[in-house]
Amino acid sequence: ILEMRKEKSRDAARSRRGKENYEFYELAKMLPLPPAITSQLDKASIIRLTISFLRLKDFSSNGDPAWIKESLSSISSANSNSSSNLFDQHQGTHILQSLDGFAFSLGSDGRFLYISETVSIYLGLSQVEMTGSSVFDYVHTADHAELAQQLGLTLATNQTHQSASSSATSSSQQLPPSPASGTGMTSLMSLESNSAYQGLDRSFCIRMKSTLTKRGCHFKSSGYRVVMVLCRLRPQSQAYTAGKSGVGQPSSGPQGQNQPVPLLGMIAMAIALPPPTVHEVRLEPDMFVTRLAFDLRIIHCEPRIAELLEFVAEDLTGRSLYTLCHVEDVRLLRKSHTDLMHKGQVMTPYYRILNRHGGFTWIQSCATVVCNSKNGDEQSIVCVNYVLSRTEMKNLVVDQCQLESA
Structure with a gap:
């Protein structure tokens, strides 16, 4: 009798596991993933992905503004061309x-x-x-x-x-x-x-x-x-x-302003960002490279800068990037400088470089701390600069250095 009870218990457990595996299999097939991936998922991954996709639906429909996807029928009716329909899919x-x-x-x-x-x-x-x-x-x-x-x-x-905000959180x-x-x-x-x-x-x-x-x-x-x-x-x-x-009604009144x-x-x-091991970067016509010290003092500048800005390479050698930056963008440059020292690489926000005779030009820089392959103590900063605009406000003198150049 005891053996029969054990056998029934094993059969019941086996049946329960079979039903459970079948439900997980059906749930995995409903995930928007290729069958080659869903067939290899374990139960914990199936539950984790299912919860994520359900939350993603909530994320798209209950945000401000709501994201409403057009139905495939409306797309196909608007585009009768089969090649266009294939591209839309x-x-x-x-x-x-x-x-x-x-x-x-x-x-x-x-x-x-x-x-x-x-x-x-x-x-x-x-x-x-x-x-x-x-x-x-x-x-x-x-x-x-x-x-x-x-x-x-x-x-x-x-x-x-x-700490102040956490006390105000519900x-x-x-x-x-x-x-x-x-x-x-x-x-x-x-x-x-x-x-x-x-x-x-x-x-x-x-x-x-x-x-x-x-x-x-x-x-x-x-x-x-x-x-x-x-x-x-x-x-x-x-x-x-x-x-x-x-x-x-939403609390948008005076009581909810500080919430x-x-x-x-x-x-x-x-x-x-490009890996630091990449020492050769393809330069487009609107790019130039500079080498900086850790205080952002320019050690070397490519001669091609004369084609993009009003400076020649010799004019910039020895000058600090802070003295060339627009005064309103110094704070952004300082934040990027700090990130560069801690992380080894940074992409700056858009900032303005003062031109020699007046006005400024918008640029963005990708800076990387590099080391000498033979001597790791010899470090410097290689900066790839992207020129984003032409000279703006040519007749506006922003800094005293532009008066001296004039």
């Missing part, structure tokens, strides 16, 4: 392949809702493994505080950060530290009125894990690659916020 793939980087979106808790498969080209990481994981698991620990501040998150390991916004991640969050994303970063648009450089980075080279962070993140925070729609709080604006997450594009 694969338009998203074409756009991602044309980008010089990869796209991703984060939820309000800092987890990847979506990341394009092109991340494998620039970082060597898997789209399936990253989806549903915390972004902090793939960012250098020294950049966690900056990333959290940019996104309006409060880290469990940084209790002093946004209990529904509180999060326990995630056991799966080394860095937990104590609050969801929100836009604080007293935050150091205002507005919804963000642009910053962080170091992300990369399996394509050579180890053993003279890098600030071996095994990481610097990426420039261009992103926009996505606020919740007023109707969605009112529905969650149970209030009939943090709840966010659904962010949508971003990450541009991977």
